[in-house]
Amino acid sequence: MTLITDQSQFPCRLYQAEQVRSLDRCAIETFGIPGLTLMERAGDAAFDLIRTRWPAARHITVLCGPGNNGGDGFVVARLAIQAGLTVRLLLLGDSAKLRGDALTSADKFRQAGGRIESFSELDFSTDLIVDGVLGTGLERPVTGDWETALLAANRHPAPILALDIPSGLHADSGRILGCAIRAEATITFIGLKRGLFTGQGPACCGSIALDDLAVPGGVYQSIDATAHLLRWQTFAEQLVPRVRTLHKGQCGHLLLVGGDRGFSGAIRMAGEAALRTGAGLVSIATRAEHAALISSQRPELMCHGIEQPEALLPLMARADAVAIGPGLGKSSWGQDMLGQVLQSGLPLVVDADGLNLLAQEPAQRANWILTPHPGEAARLLGCATTEIQADRFGAVVQIQQRFAGVVLLKGAGTLISGGPDQPVGVCCEGNPGMASGGMGDLLTGIIGSLLVQGSTLETAAAMGACLHGAAGDLAARAGERGMLATDLLPEIRRLINPEVN
Template sequence: MIITEQASLPDALYLAEQVRALDQTAIKVFGIPGATLMERAGNAAFRLMHERWPQARNITLLCGTGNNGGDGYVVARLARQADYHVQVLQVGDAKKITGDAKTQVELYVQEGGVVEPFQSIDDDTDLIVDALLGTGLERAVTGLWANAIRAVNQYKVPVFSLDIPSGLHSDSGRIMGCAIQADATISFIVLKRGMFTGDGPACCGGIAFDDLDVPPEVYGAGTSNTCMLRWDAASSALKPRSRTQHKGQSGHLLLVGGDKGMLGAISLAAQAAARTGAGLISIATRLEHAALIASQRPELMCHGVEKADDLSTLLARADAVVIGPGLGQGDWGLAMLRRVLETNLPLVMDADALNLLAIEPEKRENWVLTPHPGEAARLLGCSTSTIQADRFAAIAALQRRYGGAVLLKGAGTLICSGDDSSIGICIEGNPGMAVGGMGDLLAGVIGSLMAQGEPLGNATRMGACLHGEAGDLAARLGEKGMLASDLLPFLRQLMNPECAE
């Protein structure tokens, strides 16, 4: 059965090596011929193509020399049988096609299909099907293959990728020189983790899935340690408050930041924490900012703190601390951070707290680090491009070096916590959230959940999903022009699912 709704996609995400192991298990242990799996894949792709683009009658398929190309030839044969006008362009030496893929080429030709070497795409094409490269890609795409991919991306018609967009690394989600920019992708048997982070979401477009009727027992051959994180699952743990609950039972969060000229960041973080349900919110900021923030939101307890020793009383009352929004990297920010690090309170380290940590690194298990790729690069002493080349390797290295839970921001936010070895990918959120202040909100949300008693890993995963889902609700008015503060009412709404209409 083809699954097209994001909320219904399987949670587990797999590596290319695991995909190959599952294929072999299905074939050798459960006796499903490879040819049968290829036929099923082609049939699923053709059905989805027909449903999604019913007006497209002239299609061009670019087929490679491996099994991905074989899937494409099945689609081409079925399309001809359904009276489509079909152009098949072979990329790569056709003599290298073997096994089940070769059989599909022969079947297509036997039924009157024509195969042309790739040169150009028909001008009247309504749809392009990408069946060039599968999950085994490990080197940069060059030569004729790169020319074909660039030609597809320049053509102004929808593009449909089979299994994974050609040129996208299925494990890391990075573009290998160049990659297909698909409008939709159908993934077979399992979902690949690179489809959901880094360049993956932009390359894949809408993602569909078909398990090709592989028995559930097959999946025991490859255990995934990567999963999708969604708000609907994360929110299942939310319960209405007790009728006798008071503010002291709802957590006291201290937020430290807002150096001179940067009060907005700490104010946004504190407001997000309040809308997420923390009972008491204290802010330690520069003296001149305290009254300004309090006038904007009088529910927040704002304290002008000029010396690190002045934090002692506030720290003694707190259940958790967020430090970093607007902190700065000057003497004041460094003094505040050093004092906070003397406590054993659960911490959220964000923004300049991370930049200062990169200078004076340490490791502990009761904190959450929330770097964007640039901050992650400073924490690991490498380039931002290195972080983005393999976000999974980066977050694992961050967690090993600094401990606790780590949230690596970006398209397909990653979460890795010390409570297990798994990595979660938050699939909530949208490009409209790429504006200043969104990270401050996220820090406040996670800190609020921690202050309310959520374990670090749960608070980080839940906070990322809550933040992303609030952004998706705010984006109903459009992604362009969204402000971080637009999310605040939706945070409250989502934290109270019992009040949903």
């Protein structure tokens, strides 16, 4: 068996719950591995993680449901008894519903001296809670005694280890179904479930470990993953030192449009991020009263006071791509700027109020990248933000189908969709310290900079999201609270130059 606790070593493939069940069936039916053997391996892996992560734990409470997730819990409980630990096993649901491998594991637990109790209350002397209540097949809200048990576990001071998935979390979307376990760690089996990495998944899972249960590699050949993990390290390994004769004209020219009255900071931050990511030239089209101010603060940015949309034409004629949205506003000025930009054939990055204006007059374009946060995504689809967050994978695909191009849906577990035939990318970089103003403006500048330096739309979006998140992770070493968007700028420069790190 291979237990992986370092997320940077995870395989890239992410699966839906039904796909993992198919992998499980393939291991059993095609490769002849008994289901009970897989259950034993899952319990072994979980108990090994317990001994490694919580070596001082002596009193363990295991919460089990009547399904196979509970079966894994019975194995953990038996191994804990055999190791001399004090174990309390609490069963939710009807014990008469135990079937197959789960029933066999329950019987082995009893034979080892274990006692199965119906759930009542949690013992406050326990050192660790193991969640084996509900698995990946959950499709309806958790209610009744199940809800009572999950809430009680969350209130308990002991850490929680979730088996396969935190109970109550939807395996495909990452939404919470009524209520869900908030685990300190989750050990998942055979394949990574995509709901662990976006929506509420990161908040419920804690640190994630993966064990493949020693299934043969051929098992994975039977299923095409619907999503894949994106990591900055993968992109960093593709970066090479610049050719010694390179000049600025070969590094691309990005035009940034935005900064209506009162919002000069947004367009300036986008411009600085573009420069720090390596663009050769960055021009800014903004309100006239902002141009001189930005130029005095960051003279490397070529700022132009633009009041009429026609004045954008000579700027676009010199640019390789346009990024529009930071501080754009929704006044007639912003509308006019967007209208002029949309007449250009240049590759575009559209963010912020550029997206809000686009929602009012939808269009399709093959050569743009749209970068909505959940609120902007809701406006693009004409629905509520809660609906976006309930199914982020579905939302990013729908936006891409409606508007074409490449779509990047921001949030914990940023998603990138480049088309219906491509797996959705999931960025696993970033942290809660990035929940502050200006972070999206940096991302716009980063993606635009990568575009003008020659990246494809898909690569610019995926690489940009990972660079942005990785820079945030480095900045967070000084603390997540109080992190400013501009704190990321020196980290962006360090990351984009891995050869000097």
